[in-house]
Amino acid sequence: MRSPTLLSLAINSALLNLSHISDLSSIPEPILSELFLRTLRAGKLTEKVLNLFIATGNDEILSLIQALNIQHIVWPILPTRCSEKF
Numbered sequence: 001m002r003s004p005t006l007l008s009l010a011i012n013s014a015l016l017n018l019s020h021i022s023d024l025s026s027i028p029e030p031i032l033s034e035l036f037l038r039t040l041r042a043g044k045l046t047e048k049v050l051n052l053f054i055a056t057g058n059d060e061i062l063s064l065i066q067a068l069n070i071q072h073i074v075w076p077i078l079p080t081r082c083s084e085k086f
Helices: 006-016 029-042 047-055 059-067
Strands: none
Touching: 006 029, 029 047, 029 059, 047 059
């Protein structure tokens, strides 16, 4: 049985702590791509995490997001007060 590589352990650790990361721009492109794919496989792609990956500007990730038709969730804004009388 092979032991995991240091790179694999680092990506797994980043995946587990992705919600606490505020910037992914300093991560090299091949590692960033692998992290994105593992995030998708693990089902951990949230709105915040999606924004982190989009903010990197990585062309491969942006084209993958477009190819998979991953979209932002648009929450409706409901009025809290109505000035009109009914």
